[in-house]
Amino acid sequence: MNIGEASSASGVSAKMIRYYEEIGLIRPMGRSGNNYRVYGEEEVHILRFIKRARNLGFSLEETETLLKLWQDKSRESAAVKEVATAHIGDLERRIAEMQGMLKTLKHLAHCCGGDNRPNCPILDDLAGDGTPVPAARKKMRQTA
Template sequence: MNIGEASARSGVSAKMIRYYESIGLIEPPSRSAAQYRVYADDDVHTLRFVRRARDLGFSLEETRALLALWRDRGRASADVKKLAMAHINELEAKAAALKAMADTLRHLAAHCHGDHRPDCPILSDFAAATPARGKG
């Protein structure tokens, strides 16, 4: 199949498929006489794997490691789990950071009248901000 069909079947854009190939994440497929990329079902399988990893927030480099583990039938599941757990921690740390921002902002917004008056504790807080020294 051509790249368009591989894209449709895998959920990875043609643009990205070419890019993944260029950075060596996936193998270059064979080519037709006219230099069209020709994919097999197995390639679609790989692309779906990549898509799933990306959807779960793994970077392309992490995905590369996962692919290697996937292809290595003899690897210990501990290796996979270790990578996954590390990623889970990253994800949760990022989520917590975003949540902390939201909470701070929500706190400030709670004290903002939100009417026609100009006074606003949100902007006041921003204006009073000091870098890495607390509110001294």
């Protein structure tokens, strides 16, 4: 199997497959006489593993750790869970951060006329013009 085939079989672009090899995430592939990389089912399986890990948001470094654990038949599942748990915490932190932005933005957008007049609470907020926008007298118990 050439790289193109391995690519479509795994969902990882040829570019990325070469890159993963370069950074040592996957072993350098054997080459056929024409210097083309040669892949087998085994390698495609590994690539799919990587793809799936990336889809779940794991960094390449975390993916490498998981890959090693996967291939280590005497691993302790605790080690795997630890990586996953750390990533979960990371995602939660990032989601919370974005939700904070979202909340503020939605409020600002809600307060903005969005018409042909220049007056705009969004810009006022960005400019730090005193009050962080009049108020939100809804049932939001937000203070920050």
